[in-house]
Amino acid sequence: MRIGGRRVRTVALFGVLAVGLAGCAGADDSGGTDTGGSGEKVDEVVIGAPLPLTGTGGAFGVPYLAALQLTVDAINAKGGIKSLGGAKLRLEAVDDASDAARDAQLIQQLAAKDVSAFVGPLLSASVISSVPVITRSERPFVGPNLDNAVTDAGSPWIFRVAGRATTWGDQAFDWLDGTLKAESSTVRKIGIVGIDVPPGTSTTEIIEARAKGLGWEVVKINYDQRSTLDFAPIVSRLRDANVDIVMGYQNPNDAVLFAKAVSQQSWKPANGFVWIAGGQYLTSFKEAVGPIADSWVVESYAPELSASKTPEIKELAAQFEAKVNQPLRGLAGAAPAIITVLAAAIEKAASADPTKIRDALKDLSFATPADAPFPYYSMAGGVEFDDKGDNTRWKGIIVQWEGDKQISVSPEEVTDGQLAWPATK
Numbered sequence: 001m002r003i004g005g006r007r008v009r010t011v012a013l014f015g016v017l018a019v020g021l022a023g024c025a026g027a028d029d030s031g032g033t034d035t036g037g038s039g040e041k042v043d044e045v046v047i048g049a050p051l052p053l054t055g056t057g058g059a060f061g062v063p064y065l066a067a068l069q070l071t072v073d074a075i076n077a078k079g080g081i082k083s084l085g086g087a088k089l090r091l092e093a094v095d096d097a098s099d100a101a102r103d104a105q106l107i108q109q110l111a112a113k114d115v116s117a118f119v120g121p122l123l124s125a126s127v128i129s130s131v132p133v134i135t136r137s138e139r140p141f142v143g144p145n146l147d148n149a150v151t152d153a154g155s156p157w158i159f160r161v162a163g164r165a166t167t168w169g170d171q172a173f174d175w176l177d178g179t180l181k182a183e184s185s186t187v188r189k190i191g192i193v194g195i196d197v198p199p200g201t202s203t204t205e206i207i208e209a210r211a212k213g214l215g216w217e218v219v220k221i222n223y224d225q226r227s228t229l230d231f232a233p234i235v236s237r238l239r240d241a242n243v244d245i246v247m248g249y250q251n252p253n254d255a256v257l258f259a260k261a262v263s264q265q266s267w268k269p270a271n272g273f274v275w276i277a278g279g280q281y282l283t284s285f286k287e288a289v290g291p292i293a294d295s296w297v298v299e300s301y302a303p304e305l306s307a308s309k310t311p312e313i314k315e316l317a318a319q320f321e322a323k324v325n326q327p328l329r330g331l332a333g334a335a336p337a338i339i340t341v342l343a344a345a346i347e348k349a350a351s352a353d354p355t356k357i358r359d360a361l362k363d364l365s366f367a368t369p370a371d372a373p374f375p376y377y378s379m380a381g382g383v384e385f386d387d388k389g390d391n392t393r394w395k396g397i398i399v400q401w402e403g404d405k406q407i408s409v410s411p412e413e414v415t416d417g418q419l420a421w422p423a424t425k
Helices: 013-022 058-077 100-112 124-137 165-182 200-213 232-241 252-264 283-293 311-324 330-349 354-363
Strands: 044-051 088-095 141-143 158-160 189-195 217-223 245-249 273-276 297-300 397-402 405-410
Touching (some): 058 311, 124 141, 165 297, 200 217, 200 245, 232 252
Parallel strands (some): 189 217
């Protein structure tokens, strides 16, 4: 039979005692995997992954899934979940076609298959609309989504490993404020550009609040990503307003179209472009827009992991690049951290039961990536969840395009290049 996403074999009490006294830790002669006398035999722990593999979020979802799977494979190759006698992790991935309405159905279907946890949906709007059905399924969700509303509902089953939009905005502005002072640069007017749905709304709101707090004049433009294909009017408005810097959030297709409109108008604000968590950090973005994006700055989930100091992450990054033909960075770079956190909770719980995994997530804590229970935590900072399920130890990565290369310029522990300022050439 199956319980909570795991294949289970029940054995007689005397058999359990015999196994426990014998101290066995591996597979026994019943063909299952011994869990140390719990009365259950766990072969695998199944993780549901409804992800945007097609549609507007496909540029995010496809590499993200590849990184998730490679991390699962790496953990399994190193012995799996040892507290469950070496039980393997397995992803059950399905395409949600970037459709938030479809996710509710997929989550219900996966819950009916007894998955133990979810690592999808991926897009913030999809996660927000899925919180009620995830909560009813009583399975923990572990994700990197930044919109504030993901955890504001207060569900005890939602865990955000990356920061909330407020944290992203605060960290970006703290870095920007320090950089402007160090470079003796002045901003009097800021252009804020973002999609009119989550996470664009949360992101632009925090940027606006921080900018006004510094006394900057704000030109804010939220646009409909479904109908906006021509960004020339938006760029013209920013140019005519003579903004000193542009910040905001855009999805991959919008980011490309916006950058091309900037190039066509041969315009650049004095202090350049500083984006938060959007499509600008993708390899496909730089390949599509070319030199116009040189020196643009993006706050990202993870640095380019091929430059990692740990051999395990470097090997993972090499495998990813061979498979996907792009470096492991940004949102895809966050995927190993997501699997690491979930695997650590399963290891701590010594169970595939969703409630026990949830409780282990609540108690999970490590200060730096080096302290993680598995060597694949790929973001800066550590992990400790507050009552909302937000990770209070997370740190965003400030990266900058330098030709075809992406360098990390902050925080110090991941810096691998020198910032070029202003953030435009």
